[in-house]
Amino acid sequence: MSTPDTKRIEADQDSPADTTVAELAPLYRQMLAIRRMEEASAKAYSQGKIGGFLHLIIGQEAVCVGAIAALQEKDYVVATYREHGHAYAKGVAARPILAELYGKKTGLVKGLGGSMHLFDKKTNFLGGYGIVGGHVPIAAGAAFASKYRGDGAATLCFFGEGASTIGGFAEGLALAALWKLPVVLICENNQYSMGTPMYRSLAVEDVSLRALAHGMARDRFDGDDVIKVKRRIAEAVERARTTGEPTLVEVVTYRFRGHSMSDPGLYRTKDEVEEWKRRDPLNRSRQRLLDLGMPEADLDALETDVKAEIEDAVKFAEDSPPADEYFPYVIKE
Amino acid sequence: MSTPDTKRIEADQDSPADTTVAELAPLYRQMLAIRRMEEASAKAYSQGKIGGFLHLIIGQEAVCVGAIAALQEKDYVVATYREHGHAYAKGVAARPILAELYGKKTGLVKGLGGSMHLFDKKTNFLGGYGIVGGHVPIAAGAAFASKYRGDGAATLCFFGEGASTIGGFAEGLALAALWKLPVVLICENNQYSMGTPMYRSLAVEDVSLRALAHGMARDRFDGDDVIKVKRRIAEAVERARTTGEPTLVEVVTYRFRGHSMSDPGLYRTKDEVEEWKRRDPLNRSRQRLLDLGMPEADLDALETDVKAEIEDAVKFAEDSPPADEYFPYVIKE
Amino acid sequence: MPVISYREALNQAMREEMDRDPSVFIMGEEVGHYNGAYKVTQGLLQRFSERRVVDTPIAEMGFAGIGVGAAMVGLRPIIEFMTFNFSLVAIDQIINNAAKIFQMSGGQYHVPIVFRGPSGPAVQVSSQHSQSFESFYAHVPGLKVVMPSTAADAKGLLKSAIRDDNPVVFMEGETLYNTTWEVPEGGPDDNLIPIGVADIKREGKDITLIAWSKMVWTCLDAAKKLAEEGIECEVVDPRTLRPLDVNTLAESVRKTGRCVIVEVGWPVAGFGAEVAYQMQKLCMDSLDAPIERVCSDDVPMPYAKNLEDEVQPQVKDVVAAVKRALYLE
Amino acid sequence: MPVISYREALNQAMREEMDRDPSVFIMGEEVGHYNGAYKVTQGLLQRFSERRVVDTPIAEMGFAGIGVGAAMVGLRPIIEFMTFNFSLVAIDQIINNAAKIFQMSGGQYHVPIVFRGPSGPAVQVSSQHSQSFESFYAHVPGLKVVMPSTAADAKGLLKSAIRDDNPVVFMEGETLYNTTWEVPEGGPDDNLIPIGVADIKREGKDITLIAWSKMVWTCLDAAKKLAEEGIECEVVDPRTLRPLDVNTLAESVRKTGRCVIVEVGWPVAGFGAEVAYQMQKLCMDSLDAPIERVCSDDVPMPYAKNLEDEVQPQVKDVVAAVKRALYLE
Numbered sequence A, B: 001m002s003t004p005d006t007k008r009i010e011a012d013q014d015s016p017a018d019t020t021v022a023e024l025a026p027l028y029r030q031m032l033a034i035r036r037m038e039e040a041s042a043k044a045y046s047q048g049k050i051g052g053f054l055h056l057i058i059g060q061e062a063v064c065v066g067a068i069a070a071l072q073e074k075d076y077v078v079a080t081y082r083e084h085g086h087a088y089a090k091g092v093a094a095r096p097i098l099a100e101l102y103g104k105k106t107g108l109v110k111g112l113g114g115s116m117h118l119f120d121k122k123t124n125f126l127g128g129y130g131i132v133g134g135h136v137p138i139a140a141g142a143a144f145a146s147k148y149r150g151d152g153a154a155t156l157c158f159f160g161e162g163a164s165t166i167g168g169f170a171e172g173l174a175l176a177a178l179w180k181l182p183v184v185l186i187c188e189n190n191q192y193s194m195g196t197p198m199y200r201s202l203a204v205e206d207v208s209l210r211a212l213a214h215g216m217a218r219d220r221f222d223g224d225d226v227i228k229v230k231r232r233i234a235e236a237v238e239r240a241r242t243t244g245e246p247t248l249v250e251v252v253t254y255r256f257r258g259h260s261m262s263d264p265g266l267y268r269t270k271d272e273v274e275e276w277k278r279r280d281p282l283n284r285s286r287q288r289l290l291d292l293g294m295p296e297a298d299l300d301a302l303e304t305d306v307k308a309e310i311e312d313a314v315k316f317a318e319d320s321p322p323a324d325e326y327f328p329y330v331i332k333e
Numbered sequence C, D: 001m002p003v004i005s006y007r008e009a010l011n012q013a014m015r016e017e018m019d020r021d022p023s024v025f026i027m028g029e030e031v032g033h034y035n036g037a038y039k040v041t042q043g044l045l046q047r048f049s050e051r052r053v054v055d056t057p058i059a060e061m062g063f064a065g066i067g068v069g070a071a072m073v074g075l076r077p078i079i080e081f082m083t084f085n086f087s088l089v090a091i092d093q094i095i096n097n098a099a100k101i102f103q104m105s106g107g108q109y110h111v112p113i114v115f116r117g118p119s120g121p122a123v124q125v126s127s128q129h130s131q132s133f134e135s136f137y138a139h140v141p142g143l144k145v146v147m148p149s150t151a152a153d154a155k156g157l158l159k160s161a162i163r164d165d166n167p168v169v170f171m172e173g174e175t176l177y178n179t180t181w182e183v184p185e186g187g188p189d190d191n192l193i194p195i196g197v198a199d200i201k202r203e204g205k206d207i208t209l210i211a212w213s214k215m216v217w218t219c220l221d222a223a224k225k226l227a228e229e230g231i232e233c234e235v236v237d238p239r240t241l242r243p244l245d246v247n248t249l250a251e252s253v254r255k256t257g258r259c260v261i262v263e264v265g266w267p268v269a270g271f272g273a274e275v276a277y278q279m280q281k282l283c284m285d286s287l288d289a290p291i292e293r294v295c296s297d298d299v300p301m302p303y304a305k306n307l308e309d310e311v312q313p314q315v316k317d318v319v320a321a322v323k324r325a326l327y328l329e
């Protein structure tokens, strides 16, 4: 349902945000690396080298890359089980990520967490969580600590539109608004919660309306243009840093694959998926770089470089020794 | 915080809703009976004849009486631990209510539930619940059943403003909006959650703003005038019955006593309490009846009658045998 | 007798009960259009329409509570948790409302509702998705807790659960859906299995193995192995944890004089502890050895397959425990 | 030694630790301006300001999770639940996040947090407010669970809990706040009581009574009564349920040869079952009688005082169990 307060998504296919090759190229590289990393995981999964649930973010790369590009190192990121890209964008290398998916000792979390639970203290990546909505209060908690210490850090919390109906999200939102916690709640609205389209899970089409209930700042836009995502999230991050106020941001995007590797995604028409693939944020950025005058050759070099990075990471994961201990990680002595 | 969407409470002290003695007198009688019943409970509590938590509704009587006056017998009511008045207004007699508070075998729920857990199947009073927010989904469930059966019944769910931050409320609200369940969610905003004033528990002063997040109908007004409450709730009930749509209604009111008998209520100034006592909904209705031409003598008769009813109920509770069994009420054979 | 899968048995039970009683409906995430995350509700939407097969948003506390409210006024909801790991966000509705309303209302309102879904570890789904909370629900008066191990038990017990006038927590083995078993044919009112009756899955005289859900299969495998060494295990499956059929269990333990309890979950204060308490209390004089317990390691479940296997109770662990109980080591 | 109340002891522990460590803060409903629903945080707001004594709206899941997040990045939150009955709406944060983050992060992030508040039945507060969930939390690896029975234990253990680098579920006896005990004086670093060490509250040779929190007092009263009949009970208080000091418990049971476990909560799969399992396993050869258990009746708590007293374990019930265990009846 659309309401008087619904924030329209401006159709801006032809009006890309101002940028330069210097700014866009590294973000394009990140998105491409994430895409290749996800494809490599999918392949390894089908070969039985990765187990459990594997949730890919292919198609949504511009959201995590653009948003996290607006951050400083000290800022925190909290994400869901669909978080390989977020970890990579925050600065985690492909090697420990893939090794983790392979369940190896060299994995980011020693083979204990797998795909859904990537954590990296060095880059302030506070983790990937598997209980829908349960991580929103955790993000508010990191923001609470920043306010408590006055360290000027902001926290980004990513979640899907399907999470917007659960209590954990509602309580995190209410407390962040009441206490003015420096957190940016980013709804990656990929329009499906597993097999459920938005109209069967939400009474309104605009998730950012949730902010009105708390007099909280809100924003809503599409996630095709990585630079636009960066700019708009930067505004919210700036608000968090300076006024300490939270923002609820909804970014409309689309996942090209099923919910997880075990989901054939039969609930969507081929046309719908094709339509969105035409809007692929990677192609869009690549074209934009060409328009901005980046030589084809440089782009080819960049892509070869990414290919090599991921191949190396896959090899690293394949060759690493299996995970071998878990008792030391139950209770901290 | 007040926002652009905040619904102002119209100051209508001097513009009472149109009514007649025939309509108002019985509602005044109910409010008075509830007031006397609460006073009798307070007395018995101080004498140690009632134990546990005792939450009185003195000062808020116009809300439950006015709202429930808008219902038919088949309609359901779900309430909190502060529900003696709601049970009475739905048609439960003072005798079984007081006997329950006394923990007697003749109590409404056989002495098993006490003050916080009154239930009455005959009048479709679905109960008093002690976990804040936990009863909102239950009310949505009764409404779901009405929709499922098409029985045309509406469900009223009462809760405090303090409940508006908890997940149970948020999820009940979201599902009621999505599925268009015939429920009216009534926030009895008495401005305090135990010792916490609204400004320390809510980011906005207007609880009904929660409805905007779901494109749900909303209303907000003060609860001094029992007829006004009846009229405004009747609109929401009508909406539920005909279109099957839910409404979030906030009624601003005030409790004259502490949160429960054990709370001295030191967090409020004498002036504040006095100011609200001047707005006492009972005095207001009594004066209105006189203005409408009800003879003083009739009012006195009504009041004597109420006095007798409650005295009889107290005696009944005092003389009843103690509760004596609980094993039969764990599992239904 | 037709041999069908545990999944199909559950599906048949729901279909038959929904055919029989229009007040029965199912509600949960992806139960309808998606035919269930584990396909247990396959085809039910087509047969019964969106009115009776209700897809929900992600709001377990909300739809569990909606089920409770609907049950109070006469419907018979089946609430599916995509897995019982997610029941933790709804547990307040189950424990504080569903289990207590019959008592709080002095017997006026009862709550005929089934909370069902997969429980226990699957394969490599990590710590937040690999938990067994049966001891939580079994702890609570006002609830019944059922954990079938075979397709036949699954069907007969789910039908009984749906007809029960009390809240029933029905925990399915996440790794049992594809297992098959002989399931008797018959009309909609045939072959119901009463809640609260244990079943001897294999007879034996030397030692009693007590297990439920997936661990029954582990015990049967261990029993085969041990039989080769001439050790005859009796495998007893309580099937229902609350109410627990202590007599059938105790009879077996008195007969064999030895008892090993096998559970897939964490050891400390797991349901196996309750079984151990009951058996030592009722059979102390007949016990020739302390009661042994085989459980998961006392750790959150790791992701890596090799570690996950190490953590979970395996046939070899049961065999070792049996030998300890028989003083063969 | 000064004799102070259990409430004052908890208050001192928090005050001392907050004085000592600026990263410690307390958060919960009514903990500040109201000085605590049970006045345990009396005076803390005045001393430490709203920055470190944070009143919350009613949103247990939310503020429990905020505590977990704050703990991950270096703070040491004390989260107060007005009562542990309300922890059910936050239990997912405790079990799926607090208890697992150290493991899920491969040891990178730890969660130094204390979840505290009153637990167990008070007086006539009915079924939703009279519950004991220690068996739930004790079941979960990654947590520590502490349940002090005296003011001295409360102070020494709460200080240890606040300094612990792991999530600690600290359950206080709702009816113990006014009880008094000798509490040693000393500096902020003195008299800490290590988590995981049981305490013998009374020595005796004939039988071992194992109990925690309020039931320790019930057992001490029963022991006095029984002493008049010449029966010497040893009362052992584990004080910590996870990790459990099984050795101290087992030593006592081996000495006396008899064991009665007393708990205020429901019997089925209560923590007493775990204690019983451990004792029969470790002491089978020394046991002269089956282990007895005294618990609440297996029902939701009724409101009426007379029924509430019937439901709860009383001194007379402990006395009777002891005599059964001694075959004196």
Ligand SMILES: Cc1ncc(C[n+]2csc(CCOP(=O)(O)OP(=O)(O)O)c2C)c(N)n1
Pocket (backbone or CB within 6 Å): A082, A130, A131, A132, A159, A160, A161, A162, A163, A164, A188, A190, A192, A193, A194, A259, C029, C058, C060, C082, C086, C089
């Ligand atoms: C509390 C809870 N309920 C159910 C699930 C199962 N589940 C995992 S992901 C998912 C869908 C989430 O959709 P959305 O929030 O839109 O995120 P997306 O997967 O689209 O990125 C569900 C239902 C869960 N993990 N946690």
Ligand SMILES: Cc1ncc(C[n+]2csc(CCOP(=O)(O)OP(=O)(O)O)c2C)c(N)n1
Pocket (backbone or CB within 6 Å): B082, B130, B131, B132, B159, B160, B161, B162, B163, B164, B188, B190, B192, B193, B194, B259, D029, D058, D060, D082, D086, D089
């Ligand atoms: C989940 C939960 N948390 C805390 C409490 C304790 N508690 C009981 S009533 C109350 C205040 C509720 O205030 P409000 O919702 O405004 O209702 P009022 O009492 O003012 O009518 C609190 C905190 C509870 N019962 N349940």
Ligand SMILES: [Mg+2]
Pocket (backbone or CB within 6 Å): A160, A161, A162, A188, A189, A190, A191, A192, A193, A194
């Ligand atoms: Mg989505």
Ligand SMILES: [Mg+2]
Pocket (backbone or CB within 6 Å): B160, B161, B162, B188, B189, B190, B191, B192, B193, B194
């Ligand atoms: Mg209030």
